[in-house]
């Protein structure tokens with residue numbers, strides 16, 4: 387098969403290497419506009435489940451990825467200067483760039499044609515000369531826009547503002563920190579992803595963002611202002627920028643997932659708020675799901691149909707949970723009056739995927755402390 391892939395992010399690279407490993411006769415080309423070393427982003431996270439899928443589908447990449455991992459099982463919630471730890475939430479983190487390098491190296495080893503610094507051009511033209519075109523071109527996908535009549539995308543720009551930073555302060559575990567400044571409520575999502583660096587994403591609502599006057603600030607001023615908000619949390623370390631910009635989360639859904647021999651994967655196809663896990667996990671799992679349709683021996687139209695049928699309900703369920711989580715963060719200020727333990731409980735159960743019983747199994751000590759707090763007069 388002649389397979390052309392637009393976008394060399396996790397989805398495009400992983401799909402390419404799986405298909406090449408399935409049949410070395412496939413001619414697979416990836417068009418990527420960036421260089422192999424463009425350092426967009428900091429760390430990305432995976433759950434245990436994703437790791438087991440990686441192991442089952444391509445052992446060499448699994449081995450390399452796990453050699454470069456930071457792992458943890460705790461979520462720490464910081465509110466009113468108190469840190470509440472909830473155990474039993476196993477996750478792993480890796481630098482986005484490291485992950486891309488591992489996937490690029492495996493693609494090269496298998497003979498995938500990687501074309502960096504190359505714009506893909508018109509997807510319709512490419513489709514005319516391909517058996518399969520994969521639009522793995524990210525959240526602002528041009529492939530999705532090109533065939534919008536078929537994909538019928540539903541794009542919703544959310545109101546909260548967020549920005550990706552890094553820091554040399556090491557957060558051992560997924561740490562969700564809430565701080566109140568004169569401008570309003572800020573939340574930080576942070577986790578260490580190697581021995582020296584943590585991801586530090588800051589999120590706030592539109593009113594807080596406007597009151598803080600970020601629109602008029604330079605990169606340096608923004609970092610200084612946010613470092614002051616999270617002064618108690620950063621251990622004297624700075625926030626590190628990497629082309630970091632304030633963004634509004636774009637919620638992407640598509641009514642249909644393919645158009646003739648063109649299919650979308652990863653962020654181009656769907657997004658899920660970063661508070662519930664990462665887009666990287668879904669991007670890799672999409673690649674596996676599509677690849678497994680070809681493993682069954684289906685032809686392109688059958689495989690694309692099967693992919694949508696099998697994967698869509700899973701994504702819809704995931705997006706539902708992510709949406710509940712997103713809405714909780716959009717309304718974070720309304721929970722700030724809660725004491726730390728009930729606050730942490732509300733945060734942990736926000737997506738409705740984790741409930742009281744589930745939390746009790748994960749961390750009975752936390753539930754015992756939460757119940758004791760509920761029974762105490764101060765919380766009542």
Ligand SMILES: Cc1cc2nc3c(=O)[nH]c(=O)nc-3n(C[C@H](O)[C@H](O)[C@H](O)COP(=O)(O)OP(=O)(O)OC[C@H]3O[C@@H](n4cnc5c(N)ncnc54)[C@H](O)[C@@H]3O)c2cc1C
Nearest residue numbers: 393395396397419426427428430506524652653664665669
């Ligand atoms: C700049 C950035 C920083 C991020 N930082 C983090 C982070 O720190 N932590 C985290 O958990 N998640 C992060 N994410 C989100 C997460 O990485 C994504 O959810 C995940 O990468 C989705 O994978 P993907 O392969 O679908 O898309 P992407 O990783 O977005 O990859 C799409 C690729 O397509 C390329 N492309 C687009 N159009 C064309 C074209 N016309 N021709 C050629 N190439 C094209 C882009 O250059 C890009 O490399 C970040 C995403 C971006 C875009």
